[in-house]
Amino acid sequence: MVNKRGNYSHSRNSLATKLFPRKLTLFSITVYAILLFAFSIFIFIFHIFEHERMKPLSSEGSQSQQLPDNKLWGAPHYYGLRPCVKPTAKYKATQGWDRYMTVRSNGGLNQMRTGISDMVAVARIMNATLVIPQLDKRSFWQDSSAFSDVFDELHFTTSLQGDVRIVKELPKELEHVPRARKHFTSWSGMSYYEEMTHLWKDYQVVHVVKSDSRLANNDLPVDIQRLRCRALYYALRFSPSIDNLGKKLVERLRSRGGRYIALHLRYEKDMLSFTGCTHGLTDAESEELRIMRENTNHWKMKKINSTEQRKGGFCPLTPKEVAIFLQALGYPPSTLIYIAAGEIYGGHIHLLDLTSRFPNVVFKETVASQDELKTFSNHASQTAALDYIISVESDVFIPSYSGNMARAVEGHRRFLGHQKTITPDRKGLVEVFDKMEAGQLEEGTSVSYLVMQLHKNRQGAPRKREGPLQGFKGRARFRTEESFYQNPYPECICRSKSTL
Template sequence: MVNYRGSSHFRTSVTSKFFSRTPSPYKITLYITFLFAFSIFTFLFYTRDALENEQKPLLSEESQSQEMTDETLWSAPFSHGLHPCVKPTARYKASQGWDRYITVRSNGGLNQMRTGISDMVAVAHVMNATLVIPQLDKRSFWRDSSTFSDIFDELHFITTLQGDVRVVRQLPKELESVPRVRKHFTSWSGMSYYEEMTRLWKDHQVIHVAKSDSRLANNDLPLDIQRLRCRALYHALRFSPLIEDLGKKLVERLRSNGGRYIALHLRYEKDMLSFTGCTYGLTDAESEELRIMRENTNHWKMKKINSTEQRMGGLCPLTPKEVGIFLQALGYPSSTLIYIAAGEIYGGNTHLSELTSRFPNLVFKETVATQEELEAFSKHASQTAALDYIISIESDVFIPSYSGNMARAVEGHRRFLGHRKTITPDRKGLVQVFDKLENGEIKEGSSLSYLVMKMHKYRQGAPRKRGGSLPGIKGRARFRTEESFYENPYPECICGSKRNFEMTQR
């Protein structure tokens, strides 16, 4: 304070001397030069201190930002203490069904069959019947000849469900030649429908179900039936020891190489592109090949599809190039280890190179496993898909490029196991972003990252209740728009506190 007042007095006295009489041009110039030099000195002195003080926080913020980014990229969403709960209530009783049998032909690929079989376990319980080990689909796109025991642990399936449903390997010999009723159960049906179907037992001992997928409603079923579906899918339908052992080995190898990895379900395969009619980024010859395949596949009902409309509606799988842009925009570095959980990518390296140019550390089961290890699974697509499933479940991050059967099944299983990080791309929103990028309206970098990260802030697999049907849709068509029970088994199979657990049973 003293020094401050003293310096003020000094400046005042100097000024009075200069202006005590009419100043000469020389003195005015000298005074202005003095003030200018003093101002420059003061500015440099305080600027240096400010810069020194600011540099330390900046470095600290960069370090903190890196840590936060790393946590954001890999950490699972907060699960709020939720955990699996599949135990039956006190009112639950196992079915008997000693003299009534249901046989099933499971249709579709691996995950369509898995969820269908789980549905049929619940249907057998409701109809008080014995379930015969299902026959697997051998007529699908993959022409897989695998039997139930080739893919699943049959004995484990039977013993795990013995408190729920009686399961046998085959029909008793005396019933093999007995006429059976062949039934196409209505999709997404509830309890009252299957209770009505029990009238079939008056005239038949055996019911054959031609299709297993989507036989039960997603919602409005008794708690015990929903939990039975979860017990069947997540506990009873364990893969065969051969598949389980190799799957665990491959996960260990991925961990030893990179520590953390993304499982990318890159559904850029011939059958999916043909089925959806998505030809964006393909050559005319490739588009024509897919059109011919769709025309020649009898059970695919839609033949003429507008590819542009499909893409704008978010109904197409992301292309390898789009996936690469998406992952970079989310902040994943080019060194990230990515396991491709998929079959043969359509167009091979021609299309895949657009992803590997951004993320060269891509691996497939063929590169993680030895040729000898995979030999037993040769020409069995469902068995190799089971390996992809195990690796996807155990990954640090799971990202599907399309919301197909595997994507939904893996997401639901990861939610059941503790809401492991699952990023589901907003394909409809991303198409608009990619088009702006292609048109030069935006550029790759911070602005693109901001848009993509904002768009996917709440698409990371955090706990949420299962979605209902879309508004404005009436009749049975609304069931098709509901979120699949197996995609999100909350709240029936995922509980919070004991109090919440008890409330769910009321």
């Protein structure tokens, strides 16, 4: 053992002597320096290569790995489901009633549309003749449009003549008689309205002060639910001028790129002020929104924690967040995007966060001529109707916030065959965006994977309407139910071949 160890030591010393002689010449030092420098360069290049190889793809790199067209644009499988809104065999035709119901609709376009559909069903339940509803002229938009300016009035009355008697106005002899003014309880069912028929003992006319959310989402007879669908999807057709221009704009969008995304970008001043969401805004902009909220009397919430709102998923996505979201889903920069919304808060400055990544962004003002839009100027309900038509007809619909229009369009697209509708998981996305801002995530394959996983079951595939959230009791639970008009399955969508 000793000899072996000694031999090994001697050999090692001999090798060291050969490699590193005690007296180094200038030439040897130069050679060693050059070799050491070359080796350092090699190590540096190797580490750079490995870092780039292991790093997630950048946003540009991710765009080179495009998903197949059917993944990006294809509608989810709808399993042969189709609209089924014909009445059952038990349904009886309307009668010529001499009791009348007048209605003042409230809210924006889609809040009024669903409210009017509710009132059609309520009139049916209460055996009343429905007078053409008055549209809201006192909302935020101060729109003076009459019913016939927005909807095809003749079509509305004739298409529902087997369900409810509808007249343009009260008979002359009833114009000045006392009316029962009623603010019907929200989300009420059959028994409530059957009880309300006692009003006919003392009154011949009942005036409904508000129309929105007057009917329950669930636990109603199938014939009442189908009547709501017939009213909304068939009877409440837009006026010929709106309908014709809407179809023209869809054709023009198709001629530009064949396919397009309708993006309902709720980044408008009133929405941001109402929700108290200020992420990404300047201090001056945040203060402006706070003052607006303070001065709007019917908005009950005055002090709102913007950070908590955003973390809870209660804020509309910002233009920048929408751009990252679309990119993560795999849509290329050339994608045609139609913005279905009012004036974007901050205008070009905030919108640049979206257009810098997706430059092919258009509005109705860029698709239609000034002369075509002149008729609809200063009429928010009519211009919103154009956005609605274009959104329903789009290849993909994406709302940045779950407001009235987003819910109505989603429900209509489900009714028409479950067309692709991607509803952002805002709470989950905020976690992703915050990690990106903190440098814990980089745009590319890792972000794309997280976003796609979050939304694989949020693309409009058939599913039954969701009930109330857990933990809510009493009437408060009704507010948490999924809206009937957001998902009219199963009452108005089935495998039956019976369609209207």
